Amino acid sequence: MDAKLQSVFDGVVRRNPGEAEFHQAVAEVFESLAPVLARNPQYAEGAVLQRMCEPERQIIFRVPWQDDQGQIHINRGFRVEFNSALGPYKGGLRFHPSVYLGIIKFLGFEQIFKNSLTGMPIGGGKGGSDFDPRGRSDAEIMRFCQSFMTELYRHIGEYTDVPAGDIGVGGREIGYLFGQYKRITNRHESGVITGKGLNWGGSRARTEATGYGAVMFTEEMLKTRSDDLDGRRVVVSGSGNVAIYATEKAQQLGAKVVACSDSSGWIVDEAGIDLELLKEIKEIQRGRISEYADRRSSARFESEGTIWSVPCDVALPCATQNELNAADAKQLVENKVIAVAEGANMPCTPEAVAIFQEAGVLFGPGKAANAGGVATSALEMQQNASRDVWSFEYAEERLHQIMIGVHRRCAQTAEEYGAPGNYVLGANVAGFIKVADAMIAQGLI
Numbered sequence: 001m002d003a004k005l006q007s008v009f010d011g012v013v014r015r016n017p018g019e020a021e022f023h024q025a026v027a028e029v030f031e032s033l034a035p036v037l038a039r040n041p042q043y044a045e046g047a048v049l050q051r052m053c054e055p056e057r058q059i060i061f062r063v064p065w066q067d068d069q070g071q072i073h074i075n076r077g078f079r080v081e082f083n084s085a086l087g088p089y090k091g092g093l094r095f096h097p098s099v100y101l102g103i104i105k106f107l108g109f110e111q112i113f114k115n116s117l118t119g120m121p122i123g124g125g126k127g128g129s130d131f132d133p134r135g136r137s138d139a140e141i142m143r144f145c146q147s148f149m150t151e152l153y154r155h156i157g158e159y160t161d162v163p164a165g166d167i168g169v170g171g172r173e174i175g176y177l178f179g180q181y182k183r184i185t186n187r188h189e190s191g192v193i194t195g196k197g198l199n200w201g202g203s204r205a206r207t208e209a210t211g212y213g214a215v216m217f218t219e220e221m222l223k224t225r226s227d228d229l230d231g232r233r234v235v236v237s238g239s240g241n242v243a244i245y246a247t248e249k250a251q252q253l254g255a256k257v258v259a260c261s262d263s264s265g266w267i268v269d270e271a272g273i274d275l276e277l278l279k280e281i282k283e284i285q286r287g288r289i290s291e292y293a294d295r296r297s298s299a300r301f302e303s304e305g306t307i308w309s310v311p312c313d314v315a316l317p318c319a320t321q322n323e324l325n326a327a328d329a330k331q332l333v334e335n336k337v338i339a340v341a342e343g344a345n346m347p348c349t350p351e352a353v354a355i356f357q358e359a360g361v362l363f364g365p366g367k368a369a370n371a372g373g374v375a376t377s378a379l380e381m382q383q384n385a386s387r388d389v390w391s392f393e394y395a396e397e398r399l400h401q402i403m404i405g406v407h408r409r410c411a412q413t414a415e416e417y418g419a420p421g422n423y424v425l426g427a428n429v430a431g432f433i434k435v436a437d438a439m440i441a442q443g444l445i
């Protein structure tokens, strides 16, 4: 890292002790910025980097709730309102036991640049809780969501901060959260949260958008080498919302998806993933991935080893942060992977990214490759603001155009900065410049 950037980075580590994932996310952006600072002295003069690394506002709150047996639990709630230079804070809520301030700050920081890259008017934020939804009844989930919103409601709004889903927060949770917001405020303010149900302000294609977008981005990367997904072997990690719809779009484009996973292990199905079965187990029954192998003879379940040992042409990590390390990357390269796109946020470690780049593998970082979800959230906000409802075809076409635009911005910026094909540099630099210029234009904020 360049010396000036290193000293800002050291300050970030000092000011935010113990937040390893946040440090990692900042380092990944800073690694790309030396040539930008050299060309634009106004950024250092305006202390733009230092300002960007300090969230505009961080809210931490108590979330008390009662389980079905009447026992009381206390969780911690977070909302980090990171940057509003381009629009209202926008980003999801994550409910997972691993959540602490460092995870929310890494996600919020990445969200700033991702949202900038979409070309939509949205700032960056993120929130969540260390609540573990696994094994909880619908009634428990509802009481938790109501308690969470009883504090959160005062901080959010259609023009202020617009949450959505992330790991552990899907359509059911968004429903309970929105219901409580409406009850407290007496406002049917559709634009206050995205990922809503289709008959009460949600957008068609929002559920599919992150996974679809990641595959659309992959297709754009492959096009630069006159290639496409047709007939390609694909491995998708995860089996949540992103993984399921990445699988769906990859299959629509003629690829064969042969593996997916959850936190208990992974399955390989040489006949190709049966998407209806996967949806039934994961979306309806909320079951484990091993059930897929129990119900399909062409599949086997593994609880040891790694899904990245399965040979493939295209790898789509769609589970969680740091799920793909250097050893996995080496194995994928040995198995002749041609493209990797991050459907999750920061799933590849920095060492893994370096291995892909050195091997000439097309690598799409999450800020670009998974921007389709939040971009479609912005389309949902647009429909809410105009009290309109679009068709699936129209929403999907808008998403497609946005992903083509994200790819173009990354590719052109990488060229401009002398690193053609480096989507990491392209995404970081293009995302950064737009936000930095807006911050300077808006004065010392």
Ligand code: GLU
Pocket (backbone or CB within 6 Å): 090, 091, 092, 093, 162, 163, 164, 165, 166, 167, 194, 345, 370, 371, 373, 374, 375, 377
């Ligand atoms: N949680 C998603 C992300 O990581 C979507 C956020 C949103 O739709 O606001 O981008």
